[in-house]
Amino acid sequence: KQEVTQIPAALSVPEGENLVLNCSFTDSAIYNLQWFRQDPGKGLTSLLLIQSSQREQTSGRLNASLDKSSGRSTLYIAASQPGDSATYLCAVRGNYGQNFVFGPGTRLSVLP
Amino acid sequence: GAVVSQHPSRVICKSGTSVKIECRSLDFQATTMFWYRQFPKKSLMLMATSNEGSKATYEQGVEKDKFLINHASLTLSTLTVTSAHPEDSSFYICSARPGTGGEKLFFGSGTQLSVL
Numbered sequence: 455k456q457e458v459t460q461i462p463a464a465l466s467v468p469e470g471e472n473l474v475l476n477c478s479f480t481d482s483a484i485y486n487l488q489w490f491r492q493d494p495g496k497g498l499t500s501l502l503l504i505q506s507s508q509r510e511q512t513s514g515r516l517n518a519s520l521d522k523s524s525g526r527s528t529l530y531i532a533a534s535q536p537g538d539s540a541t542y543l544c545a546v547r548g549n550y551g552q553n554f555v556f557g558p559g560t561r562l563s564v565l566p
Numbered sequence: 567g568a569v570v571s572q573h574p575s576r577v578i579c580k581s582g583t584s585v586k587i588e589c590r591s592l593d594f595q596a597t598t599m600f601w602y603r604q605f606p607k608k609s610l611m612l613m614a615t616s617n618e619g620s621k622a623t624y625e626q627g628v629e630k631d632k633f634l635i636n637h638a639s640l641t642l643s644t645l646t647v648t649s650a651h652p653e654d655s656s657f658y659i660c661s662a663r664p665g666t667g668g669e670k671l672f673f674g675s676g677t678q679l680s681v682l
Contacts, residue, residue, distance in 0.1 A: 485669075488670065488671065495676070497570075497572065498610075498661070498673040503669055545671075553600070554600075554612075554671060556609045558609040559609055
C-alpha cells in the first residue's frame with residue numbers, strides 16, 4: 455500500500471527566502487506525481503505534474519524534482535512571497551488504478 | 567485551465583436530513599471524478615471513484631448506502647450524504663480528470679458540511 459509523507463509539517467520563513475518542501479513515497483512504481491496548493495477552506499490548485507519518466511518540472515518560481523528510485527520529490531520555491539502562504543500537498547498516482555494518494559501536506563507561512 | 571465547480575460551498579443541516587453536493591466540470595468532459603473528505607489540518611481521504619454511466623467504486627470503510635454517488639453525465643457528479651449525523655461534518659472535495667487523456671486532476675472549491 456502506497457504511503458506518502460511530507461516534511462516538514464509546517465514551515466515559517468521570511469519573505470524572499472528560497473525554500474524546499476519534501477515528499478516521500480514508499481512504492482516507487484508510480485505513474486506520476488502532482489504538487490498542489492490549498493488555501494484554508496478551499497479546494498486544491500494544481501501546481502506541477504511530473505510523469506514517472508521525468509526528473510523535474512518548472513513553472514515560474516516553482517521547480518519540482520522527482521527521484522523515483524529513492525521515492526522522493528521536492529518542491530523548490532524561489533524568492534518566497536507572503537502570497538505563497540498555503541498548504542502544499544503532494545500526491546502520487548500508482549501504475550495501477552486511477553487514484554492519487556495524498557501526503558499530509560506542509561503548511562507554509564511566508565512572513566512579510 | 568480546466569474549471570471544476572462545486573456547490574454548495576457551505577451547508578448547515580439538521581441531523582437526519584440528506585444533503586446533496588454537486589460537482590461540475592465546466593469546460594471539459596470528465597469520465598472520472600473523485601470524491602474526498604478532509605478533516606481539519608489533515609490530508610485528503612479518497613472516498614470513492616465515480617465513472618460516468620457506471621457505479622462508483624468506494625474505498626474500504628466508506629458506506630456506499632450513506633454516501634450516494636451519481637455520475638449521470640460527463641460533466642456532473644453528485645454526492646448525497648443520507649441521514650446525516652454530526653460525525654459526517656467535514657470538508658468534502660471533488661476532483662475531475664479530463665477524458666481526453668489529460669493526467670492532471672482539477673479540484674472543486676470544496677463543501678463545508680456542518681450537521682447539527
